[in-house]
Amino acid sequence: MTAGARQDNRLTELLRTNTGTVIEKWVGAAAALLRGRATQAELTIDFRELFQLVLPLAGQDGRDISGPAFGEVRSFLQEYSRSRVRGGFTPSETASSVFSLKHEAFALVENGDDPNLFRQALAFSALLDALGLWTFEAFSRAREEIIREQSEQLLELTTPVVKIWEGVLAVPLVGTLDSARTQVVMEKLLEMLVETGSEHAIIDITGVFAVDTQVAQHLLKTVVAARLMGAECIVSGIRPQIAQTIVALGIEFGDIVTKASLADALRHALRRDGVDVVRREVV
DSSP: OOHHHHHHTHHHHHHHHTHHHHHHHHHHHHHHHHTTSSOHHHHHHHHHHHHHHHGGGTTSOOSOOOSGGGHHHHHHHHHHHHHHHHTTOOHHHHHHHHHTHHHHHHHHHTTOOOHHHHHHHHHHHHHHHHHHHHHHHHHHHHHHHHHHHHHHHHHHHTSOOEEEETTEEEEEEEEOOOHHHHHHHHHHHHHHHHHHOOSEEEEEEEEESOOOHHHHHHHHHHHHHHHHTTOEEEEEOOOHHHHHHHHHHTOOOTTOEEESSHHHHHHHHHHHTTOOOOOOOOO
């Protein structure tokens, strides 16, 4: 190894020699920033792994971290950011965990008089800046992905398809009906029609806040999809206010059966199957 190569690696050697002290102070600074929301033991595990990944990169140009040499550290920071999203941390707190290592690196060279060592410290600082910004972006991507996953899960939970009688399915809708939700309703309803062999499907809109032209179109699409599967569709939950709105908007439901309540819709479906519901007097 040449003298120049040894000189170029001085910061790396300093960091490696003082690993324990650097990580301890780094963890302490981050723990103070997080105000007890992460234990020092947890931070030590994460920071030690990150330190071991960053250490070999100390002598590299960090202005572009998209290359294969930075693949491992990018993967680590991506998972680290995702765990911080689930832990309720902010993107600034997450990125600061990377940025705060700069202070400890500069502390190692602040009393030195070697300009090459100081230049390498500046380059290392630039590398940490790039990694910190990448962490911030990874946090934002992970948060958007988690929000999207949670939205999809919530959408599944708020659009149940239930079997309420032999051959009769019901879809109780609550809230706002939009294109994305209509698609979920269609898919789940059609799957259940095939799975159960039901011939009647009741779409109950008692919990739908308002019905406009767009909502009506979504309902009609769902009804048509069910009919193509050979099932009769009944729309229930037509309250007086919604009936007035439908008339005022000139919305035509055509030959679709509509009922005021889910009970009325179920009674209609049972009668179509030759089943009469009779109130029995209690003696």
